[in-house]
Amino acid sequence: MTRKDSLPVTDAHAVKVTGVSRIFSIKKKPPVTALESVDLTVAPGEFVSLIGPSGCGKSTLLRLIADLDQPTAGTIEVFGKTARKARIDQDYGIAFQQAGLLPWRTVRANIELPLELHKVGTAERRSRSTELLELVGLGDFGDSYPDQLSGGMQQRVAIARALAESPNLLLMDEPFGALDEMTRERMQNELIRICAETRAAVVFVTHSIPEAVFLSDRVVVMSPRPGRIRSVLPIRLGGPDDRSEHIREDAAFFDGVSAVRESLHGTPDTGNARGVDTR
Amino acid sequence: MRLHFTSARMVVAPLLLGIAVLALWQLAVVALEIKPFVLPGPAAIADQFFGNIDNVWTASAVTGWNALVGLVLGAIAGVLFATLAAVWPVLDELSAPIVAALAVIPIVALAPVLYTMYGAGAETARQIIAAIAVFIPVYLNSLRGFRQVRPVHRELMHVYAASGIQTARNVTLPSSLPFIFTGLRIASSLAVISALIAEYFGGPVGGLGKSITSAASSSNYSLAWAYVLGSILVGLVFYSITLGLEKFVSRHRPTP
Numbered sequence: 001m002t003r004k005d006s007l008p009v010t011d012a013h014a015v016k017v018t019g020v021s022r023i024f025s026i027k028k029k030p031p032v033t034a035l036e037s038v039d040l041t042v043a044p045g046e047f048v049s050l051i052g053p054s055g056c057g058k059s060t061l062l063r064l065i066a067d068l069d070q071p072t073a074g075t076i077e078v079f080g081k082t083a084r085k086a087r088i089d090q091d092y093g094i095a096f097q098q099a100g101l102l103p104w105r106t107v108r109a110n111i112e113l114p115l116e117l118h119k120v121g122t123a124e125r126r127s128r129s130t131e132l133l134e135l136v137g138l139g140d141f142g143d144s145y146p147d148q149l150s151g152g153m154q155q156r157v158a159i160a161r162a163l164a165e166s167p168n169l170l171l172m173d174e175p176f177g178a179l180d181e182m183t184r185e186r187m188q189n190e191l192i193r194i195c196a197e198t199r200a201a202v203v204f205v206t207h208s209i210p211e212a213v214f215l216s217d218r219v220v221v222m223s224p225r226p227g228r229i230r231s232v233l234p235i236r237l238g239g240p241d242d243r244s245e246h247i248r249e250d251a252a253f254f255d256g257v258s259a260v261r262e263s264l265h266g267t268p269d270t271g272n273a274r275g276v277d278t279r
Numbered sequence: 280m281r282l283h284f285t286s287a288r289m290v291v292a293p294l295l296l297g298i299a300v301l302a303l304w305q306l307a308v309v310a311l312e313i314k315p316f317v318l319p320g321p322a323a324i325a326d327q328f329f330g331n332i333d334n335v336w337t338a339s340a341v342t343g344w345n346a347l348v349g350l351v352l353g354a355i356a357g358v359l360f361a362t363l364a365a366v367w368p369v370l371d372e373l374s375a376p377i378v379a380a381l382a383v384i385p386i387v388a389l390a391p392v393l394y395t396m397y398g399a400g401a402e403t404a405r406q407i408i409a410a411i412a413v414f415i416p417v418y419l420n421s422l423r424g425f426r427q428v429r430p431v432h433r434e435l436m437h438v439y440a441a442s443g444i445q446t447a448r449n450v451t452l453p454s455s456l457p458f459i460f461t462g463l464r465i466a467s468s469l470a471v472i473s474a475l476i477a478e479y480f481g482g483p484v485g486g487l488g489k490s491i492t493s494a495a496s497s498s499n500y501s502l503a504w505a506y507v508l509g510s511i512l513v514g515l516v517f518y519s520i521t522l523g524l525e526k527f528v529s530r531h532r533p534t535p
């Protein structure tokens with residue numbers, strides 16, 4: 001598959017969130033401020049992680065960018081368009097917190113779903129799904145059904161599906177949360193490689209500080225109730241073509257982990273914040 | 280091996296039980312000299328059944344056809360209405376009392392009215408009765424099925440900017456198919472029962488219901504029971520086919 005030609009040649013932001021608030025009003029209950037005056041820009045090709053305690057509005061922010069929800073105040077632009085226009089133009093791929101596979105479709109057919117919906121020919125679909133199955137290490141499982149797969153394998157299928165149309169923007173909500181540590185690190189390495197290849201921008205929600213540090217150009221630390229951005233930490237380990245495994249051992253990596261942890265807790269190293277693990 | 284063992288047990292055990300019951304029944308009828316109008320023996324019934332197999336077959340075809348027409352019409356109407364009610368929930372709220380009323384009244388009670396409307400010489404009344412009986416479970420189960428679509432699947436289709444038809448075909452329908460087919464399975468027995476009972480209230484002769492009554496009124500009790508056996512078989516055929524369909528469409532779904 002070739003990359004979308006719709007990518008503006010201008011240096012427009014991949015994502016531009018300006019003064020966004022989202023207040024959930026439920027009948028007979030006090031309204032919940034999930035997000036309050038959030039500003040965030042993501043450059044094309046940039047990898048940005050959102051980290052913060054459970055309930056601080058990470059998923060909400062991602063859903064707003066994906067046009068699955070509308071902000072109470074503020075504006076959201078994706079590649080210089082409204083979020084709605086960007087969704088209709090299929091400018092992004094998304095992997096949800098739950099895999100959300102269709103149980104009546106085989107693994108391969110699940111990966112091909114977006115291609116099928118957008119009228120890509122059978123042969124091209126087939127070769128693309130074969131490529132993606134290999135990529136996520138499920139080459140032998142194309143004809144299996146999702147309920148025959150483990151949770152981690154299902155999540156990998158969902159990631160392959162998100163990558164199917166080689167989007168310029170990837171939205172990922174804790175995609176590796178269900179994976180074991182080894183698969184997780186392998187998927188992280190793969191994701192770095194994919195991003196380098198496709199130069200896709202990524203907004204990545206995670207609970208894992210090392211994961212955020214390893215993957216990101218910038219880490220956005222959020223605080224709960226109301227959900228706000230506490231700090232944005234530039235990380236970016238390694239050179240442009242040198243983001244391999246070994247940086248996990250670098251001093252810079254541990255410095256990054258400490259910096260994020262300190263920001264999360266407000267003070268230097270006072271143990272775990274709620275909902276954030278330090279794996 | 281275990282599979283063979285269990286399936287053998289599942290087939291052989293009921294079979295042995297059935298044979299034992301039939302043998303006891305025959306024994307009781309002979310030994311206690313039970314009169315045929317009270318209960319004919321299985322041998323006599325089998326004798327009549329195979330002796331009149333052509334008649335039983337024709338009668339089964341008449342009633343079975345009425346049930347089938349009713350099943351198809353009722354199912355189409357049920358799914359169609361459920362679709363409309365899923366799109367416009369107002370429709371569901373407005374029709375809820377009517378559906379509830381239809382669900383509790385015995386539909387065959389409408390038979391005499393329908394016979395006068397459509398003429399006693401036509402099968403139409405019986406087919407309509409079967410259709411109404413089928414409509415209720417199909418409608419209720421389909422509507423429930425349409426509401427089973429998981430939010431994450433609906434959002435996925437939204438994300439892909441899928442059209443209404445694409446969403447219906449790829450998500451809504453597959454999610455609800457097992458429910459629709461559960462409704463159909465329940466409805467299939469109802470269709471046969473309703474079509475058969477409706478014959479007791481009038482209309483042309485030839486079906487199983489009429490054959491049972493006419494055999495009984497001419498004191499040919501074993502023959503009446505042979506027709507009852509025919510009705511059981513027709514009901515079983517309807518049930519098995521719809522059960523098979525239900526199993527088929529549910530094969531890749533974890534049982535809820």
Ligand SMILES: Nc1ncnc2c1ncn2[C@@H]1O[C@H](COP(=O)(O)OP(=O)(O)OP(=O)(O)O)[C@@H](O)[C@H]1O
Nearest residue numbers: 024026032033034053054055056057058059060061
């Ligand atoms: N549809 C909704 N209706 C009402 N409240 C909601 C809704 N969605 C989210 N919220 C509230 O908004 C807040 C933020 O939720 P969100 O799901 O964005 O958190 P999160 O940071 O993704 O948490 P986690 O890390 O546990 O996934 C929570 O307090 C939640 O209760």
Ligand SMILES: [Mg+2]
Nearest residue numbers: 058059060097
């Ligand atoms: Mg979340």
